[in-house]
Amino acid sequence: MRLLTETSLLGDLRPATRTPEKALAPDADVVVVVTDEPASEVRAAVLSAKLIRGYRALRLVDRDDRPDVAEIAGHFDVERVVGGAGADLGALIDEALAQCGSLFTLLMPADVVVLPDILEVSAPAFDDPEVGVVVSRVENTNAVDAVDFGGYGDHLLRHELMVSKLDDAGALPWWPGMAVVRRSAIREIDGMSRGRQGVTMSTGLRLQAAGWRITDVPVVVARRLAPWTDDRQLHRSARDLHERLSVLVDKEAGTRHERSTRLQRRVYRSADLQVGRGIQRLVLIGLLGIVLFTSAVPLVANPALLVPLWGAWMSFSLLYRREATLAVGFVPWMVSDLRLLTTDLAVAFRALPGRELGSDLVDPAPGRMTRRVLLLGLQIGLAAALALIGLGIVRPEQGDFTT
Numbered sequence: 001m002r003l004l005t006e007t008s009l010l011g012d013l014r015p016a017t018r019t020p021e022k023a024l025a026p027d028a029d030v031v032v033v034v035t036d037e038p039a040s041e042v043r044a045a046v047l048s049a050k051l052i053r054g055y056r057a058l059r060l061v062d063r064d065d066r067p068d069v070a071e072i073a074g075h076f077d078v079e080r081v082v083g084g085a086g087a088d089l090g091a092l093i094d095e096a097l098a099q100c101g102s103l104f105t106l107l108m109p110a111d112v113v114v115l116p117d118i119l120e121v122s123a124p125a126f127d128d129p130e131v132g133v134v135v136s137r138v139e140n141t142n143a144v145d146a147v148d149f150g151g152y153g154d155h156l157l158r159h160e161l162m163v164s165k166l167d168d169a170g171a172l173p174w175w176p177g178m179a180v181v182r183r184s185a186i187r188e189i190d191g192m193s194r195g196r197q198g199v200t201m202s203t204g205l206r207l208q209a210a211g212w213r214i215t216d217v218p219v220v221v222a223r224r225l226a227p228w229t230d231d232r233q234l235h236r237s238a239r240d241l242h243e244r245l246s247v248l249v250d251k252e253a254g255t256r257h258e259r260s261t262r263l264q265r266r267v268y269r270s271a272d273l274q275v276g277r278g279i280q281r282l283v284l285i286g287l288l289g290i291v292l293f294t295s296a297v298p299l300v301a302n303p304a305l306l307v308p309l310w311g312a313w314m315s316f317s318l319l320y321r322r323e324a325t326l327a328v329g330f331v332p333w334m335v336s337d338l339r340l341l342t343t344d345l346a347v348a349f350r351a352l353p354g355r356e357l358g359s360d361l362v363d364p365a366p367g368r369m370t371r372r373v374l375l376l377g378l379q380i381g382l383a384a385a386l387a388l389i390g391l392g393i394v395r396p397e398q399g400d401f402t403t
Contacts, residue, residue, distance in 0.1 A: 028054065028119050028180065029100040030108065033061045033093065037110040039068040046076050048113040055119060056102050061092045063196070090192035090199040097183055097191075107200075108178040112138055114222040121219050122180045132185030132212030133204065136178040137220045172214045174204025178222055185212045
């Protein structure tokens with residue numbers, strides 16, 4: 001039943017108002033990269049890949065040598081590059097690229113279904129000889145075909161604002177996901193970065209350090225099914241977060257990348273919505289919690305402590321997101337924050353009634369959204385209490401917390 005649901009997504013993936021530029025498909029192969037995706041998603045990805053117009057050959061990279069993936073490869077008569085326990089994903093992708101006889105290769109994860117004309121809409125970008133990678137736009141959907149539900153598409157709001165600015169600055173990341181790559185560019189940097197998962201962002205940095213550009217086509221060319229359980233979503237988020245953090249804490253950055261690329265690393269860091277907002281939220285709650293619940297800070301006796309506390313939080317936010325804020329512009333950034341907030345609240349209040357954590361996500365995931373609302377309420381409550389105490393509107397009988 002789920003396979004039918006997934007393959008049915010191959011119908012009309014792109015909004016009707018978005019008409020891509022028509023072009024001849026490039027000389028390209030397709031490589032489907034399988035890590036920990038369920039067999040049903042792998043099957044749907046392979047089926048959609050076989051419908052792509054203009055490709056030469058299709059290969060599967062099977063990192064873990066899974067029997068179910070071997071069965072799918074045999075059923076669809078697809079060549080398979082096999083790994084095993086502890087296999088290096090970057091090395092397996094290099095092996096698959098070496099077997100490709102084309103100038104370009106579409107690398108797609110096994111959790112997406114792709115539109116048949118992806119090669120055609122990506123081809124014009126390669127008219128620029130400096131373009132090494134064309135990343136693809138992917139929409140998220142649930143089982144009932146509701147696009148960007150439950151907060152899954154929050155990052156797309158920020159992405160829409162940032163991507164053109166980052167592209168113009170030559171600092172567009174190779175986000176985890178699908179992309180068409182120029183094989184000669186990958187060969188020039190001696191192959192993909194090494195690692196068992198999350199190799200695209202690091203590879204993109206090395207490409208940019210070598211003078212290659214990463215760009216994107218502003219047309220949706222694929223769709224990813226949002227996970228059907230909260231547990232599965234948390235697993236997917238942890239996997240993607242590992243890739244981002246592995247780039248940010250790269251110990252070899254000083255010797256591997258040029259100085260100009262280290263600036264791009266800061267753009268990557270500040271552009272990462274989930275990491276940035278998560279750390280910023282923890283810092284804010286930590287500061288407010290210390291002020292309100294510890295006896296070591298006589299806040300009421302000295303309301304002026306509010307200024308350095310709030311200043312510390314705002315300075316952290318500014319320093320962390322400086323490059324991204326400057327690239328996008330302060331007003332668009334704040335507008336995006338407001339849109340994200342209203343999206344979270346609207347979805348949360350629609351999803352809360354009658355849903356349990358871990359249930360199938362035919363509606364927005366209520367457990368996660370409940371936690372978001374509670375956390376937001378905690379932030380607002382702590383901030384309001386801090387303001388009331390600081391202004392002297394609310395004071396304990398003894399005058400401060402130390403007595």
